[in-house]
């Protein structure tokens with residue numbers, strides 16, 4: 217490594233990572249970024265490679281420079297072919313992202329969280345280099361992965377979804393899977409105990425769709441904050457600030473009253489409709505079992521903004537261990553709680569304590 221590096225960091229190639237590229241540059245510097253130039257199909261092949269790397273216990277992330285589409289009969293053209301997976305593949309990565317050793321990770325988190333740092337608005341936002349509206353919106357151009365052979369279609373697996381309760385000036389952040397169904401709409405799974413479910417229900421009472429922005433390809437800490445069980449009155453974005461010791465840079469959306477992380481690779485803007493349901497699934501869950509097909513709400517995409525040369529970020533979900541489980545159980549089912557209740561460390565149990 218060294219002279220042949222392909223990733224240019226946005227700020228620096230060390231902690232705190234302020235963008236995906238800062239982190240990828242750090243991994244590359246440490247010879248922990250694999251590059252694959254051959255065409256790789258987002259339909260099952262990314263998932264297959266991910267499975268192999270997980271089975272080998274790899275601590276490397278994987279860049280695919282020439283991804284082909286999960287959508288039948290569809291080709292992905294420049295500049296959309298680039299995709300990375302595996303940025304949370306190994307415990308070592310969590311140590312890197314928090315800049316503490318494994319044994320201090322939870323202590324560090326709880327101590328720092330006592331001093332939340334809210335985001336700061338900026339004007340200069342890489343995520344706005346390209347703005348697409350109307351007919352130019354096409355989710356099928358993005359290498360959205362289909363990672364299970366019985367999976368009902370391609371799913372956006374690491375979308376950082378930002379919403380706002382109509383009565384509170386607090387931005388909520390969570391990861392909810394989005395099955396890409398057409399150029400401009402996806403399904404969304406909103407599990408009833410999530411904060412987003414309360415927000416969606418409140419918009420329903422008001423008879424309005426729920427505005428939502430989805431940030432894809434962010435710094436690696438953001439999805440961890442998104443998956444952590446924050447109370448409704450504390451924004452995950454302030455939690456990000458507490459860990460890094462600086463405010464997260466945000467910029468206003470084009471079409472909705474929500475702000476998004478400025479350093480993101482892609483932003484989807486739109487609304488989750490009320491009174492509409494479509495079949496979603498099957499999906500290979502993080503428990504290792506397939507969910508069935510069911511009627512779920514719809515996310516209509518009204519604007520896509522992205523960098524000039526965007527990097528899509530995916531994670532392969534499915535039979536544990538998987539990257540999804542690493543992120544989800546990291547704070548959701550802290551192992552101390554399992555110990556306390558004498559429960560085995562099994563993903564099937566995570567929902568019991570949430």
Ligand SMILES: Cc1cc2nc3c(=O)[nH]c(=O)nc-3n(C[C@H](O)[C@H](O)[C@H](O)COP(=O)(O)O)c2cc1C
Pocket residue numbers: 373374388389390391392393394405406407408409410411412413442443444445446531540543544
């Ligand atoms: C990879 C991944 C996928 C997830 N998919 C979903 C999902 O489809 N629906 C859901 O409700 N929660 C999902 N979660 C869990 C939520 O992101 C998590 O519980 C979060 O704390 C919810 O945030 P909220 O309470 O602010 O809405 C997922 C987590 C991860 C890491």
Ligand SMILES: [Mn+2]
Pocket residue numbers: 388389390411412446447448452
């Ligand atoms: Mn929340």
